[in-house]
Amino acid sequence: MSMLNQLVISAAVEGSVDEAVIRRLIGHVGLTPGPIYGKKGKDDLRKKIRAYNLAAQHAPWVILVDLDNDADCALALRQAWLSNPAPNLCFRVAVRQVEAWLMADRETLAKFLGIPQDKIPNNPEGLPNAKREMAKLAQASRSREIRDDMARRPGSGCAVGPAYPSRLIEYAQKHWRPAVAAQRADSLRRAIACLKQLSACLKQPSR
């Protein structure tokens, strides 16, 4: 696969938080993250998805995109975006934002944000806007730093605080437990299963 004898997988994502999450998931299934493409928003990702799919005919790829309110379910969005994915492509949709996946590990997130665990929604995938919810949770934090960094700043016209992405990246890298979160977020469970399957295929000696 690669010069270093590791199983490397390329990825395409919407933004920097998604990047941190996908890196964790790739590591979680025993693969090594290669170059991470995109990071310029959802529309940009959609425009380039055919190219990524083409590249996935030669090497393993994973694409992660938020469902948001673009479709009723993940399947509908996947079919609308890419009707014929390459076998080595793991095209996953987070319901409805990747923040829901992070929220699904309530224990560590509550500790990181400095809020009581029962404030974190039980069914994060049911949230219409998990990003807004995350910023709202941060607003209730005991820590001023978390509030200043992550909560929406009035007058900013911006859904989140100034250091929101880097805080979530910090959480995703250091504290978040994908296996625990998967029990509370079905789209995450499926994403991990898909990556595991891809990983198993790649590790077969016949390849």
Next chain:
Amino acid sequence: MRFRKLRLKNWKNFEDTGEVEIPDRLFLVGPNASGKSNFLDAFRFLHDLAASFQEAVARRGGVGALRCLAARRDSDIELRAELEGQEGKRWTYEVAFNQDKQRPPLLKREFVALNGQTLLDRPNDDDRADPDRLTQTYLEQVNVNREFRDLATFFASIRYLHIVPQLVREPDRSVGRTHDPFGGDFLEQVAKTPERTRQSRLGRIKAALQVAIPQLQEIELWRDARGTPHLRGKYEHWRARGAWQTEGQFSDGTLRLMGILWAVMDGQGPLLLEEPELSLHPGVVRVLPQMLARAQRRTGRQVFLSTHSPDLLNDEGIGLDEVLLLIPGREGTEVRTAGSQQDICALLAGGLPLADAIIPMTAPGQAAQLALFADK
């Protein structure tokens, strides 16, 4: 203390900016030559003013060179700043000046107020009796600025950084300048810092740089046989013990990033950065707004920067009130916050990233013509 509002009249590109709200972080965007650097220069001018009014003007080529081309002839140049100090103290500082032929620049007005109470209003009777007094601000004179010395100290704490790697490598070119904004004395500044502080800062810079340059193992200050300070870095290498390189061999990007990181840790006052994206990989540029947001939450200092970089502006933590659009027109450059532009708000509501909404507004309309430059 923090800047809260700034108004410039007849200052370089700006005939009248109106009152511009100054947030803790400011991103200045606009076409080339729209006045981004000149807007930052207003803050540098206040910095220089705290030392010497005459020098501040002379360094910029005199009043004629400072005055806006769109201004009426001979009109005064005016700067007005509102600031917020500790315990919610509200400061106002205003200065207006002009220059007659063959005469030194003269103040037309100098005004200081604290919480709405006037502390200074010049010209006063003394100035009228002795007009030569108007060649100096009260701000720069310790014997008369006692009531508003905090203001003078704050202005003096403003730092500007635009590291030119060539100057760092060849410090001879800017010999004798301290706090050279172009980095000419960068190594001297590092060398002058007390050792423990320096070690701790270089350690943090190393850790940060390793993200961009994983081969980097160590950074240290090193003096050559003549005692000249150098920064050197140890790179992991096919040789077992790695290889040392000095700043002469560092890449432009490495030097600029080091300069930015050092500046962020050095000082308390507002930090002005000119196009910090230069020479840096987009992956590094994208992270700068986050780094600055977190650094400033810790230190409380304001950061104002100019940029042309979509990668930098695409950070999702940037608020619309933090972006100033500089739009050149016949009457000088207009300054608007992105949040005041309904079309920008609409584009964002429709899902466009901030940079996609803003960069086209600042692109020169006829840029395509440039492609024909070398044609006959």
